[in-house]
Amino acid sequence: MTRHGREIDAAPAEAMRALTVQLGDEVFAIAATSVREILDMVPVTEVPNASAFVSGLINVRGRVVPLADLRVKFGMSRHPPGPDTRIVVFEITLEDEPEIVGMLADRVHTVSDIALSTMEEAPKVGMRWRPEFVRGIAKHDGTFIIVPEMGNIFKNDAAALASLEAEERT
Numbered sequence: 001m002t003r004h005g006r007e008i009d010a011a012p013a014e015a016m017r018a019l020t021v022q023l024g025d026e027v028f029a030i031a032a033t034s035v036r037e038i039l040d041m042v043p044v045t046e047v048p049n050a051s052a053f054v055s056g057l058i059n060v061r062g063r064v065v066p067l068a069d070l071r072v073k074f075g076m077s078r079h080p081p082g083p084d085t086r087i088v089v090f091e092i093t094l095e096d097e098p099e100i101v102g103m104l105a106d107r108v109h110t111v112s113d114i115a116l117s118t119m120e121e122a123p124k125v126g127m128r129w130r131p132e133f134v135r136g137i138a139k140h141d142g143t144f145i146i147v148p149e150m151g152n153i154f155k156n157d158a159a160a161l162a163s164l165e166a167e168e169r170t
Contacts, residue, residue: 014115015113015114015115015116016031016114016116016119016138017032017111017112018031018032018111018112018114018145019032019088019109019111020108020110020112020140021086021088021103021105021106021107021108021109022105022106022107022108023070023071023076023104023105023106024071024076024106026074026076026146027143027145028145028146029112029114029140029145029146030088030090030103030148034090034092034150035088035089036089037089038086038087038088038089038108039060039086041085041086041087042059043058043059044057044058045057045058051072051157052069052072053069053072053073054067054101054157058087060089060100060102063100065089065101065102066101066102067087067103067104068101068104068154068157069103070153071104073130073133073153074133075129081104084107084108085104085105086105086107087102087103088103088105088108089101089102090103090150092150093151094151094154094155099154112141114140114145114147115138115140118138118140119135119137119147120136120137121136121137122136122137122146123137129146132152133148133149133152133153134146135148
């Protein structure tokens with residue numbers, strides 16, 4: 001993998017190479033291998049009667065891509081995009097099929113190696129998130145990072161994603 005013309009070493013086996021993004025006051029880590037690209041805000045086509053989680057579509061290089069807001073699934077307050085808002089376009093496997101999805105991020109940080117030895121199961125007490133949505137919580141550079149379980153977050157919305165894409169094509 002290259003970045004800015006330099007070769008980047010693969011993450012060690014005991015680490016997860018992850019893109020860290022900010023949603024509200026929380027930092028989340030998304031497996032870097034699934035990230036396709038990071039976009040500035042683009043026009044969003046709102047879809048009537050769509051869920052608040054995936055309520056719109058964007059155009060990514062001529063392809064219709066559903067846009068998700070993880071803040072909805074994590075019960076966080078939503079707000080309009082700001083100057084640091086980005087769209088992280090990534091691939092996820094849903095019902096044994098690869099899907100391309102965009103995700104709103106209040107800010108994109110860096111690609112980091114998260115030591116798997118620092119990842120722990122999310123506490124059962126005091127968490128506002130559904131446990132099946134969190135793979136674990138890791139500590140990196142003195143910060144707690146939530147590692148979401150993207151498959152579970154999108155699992156119940158797989159049919160809705162396909163429906164949104166089909167609706168836009170017609």
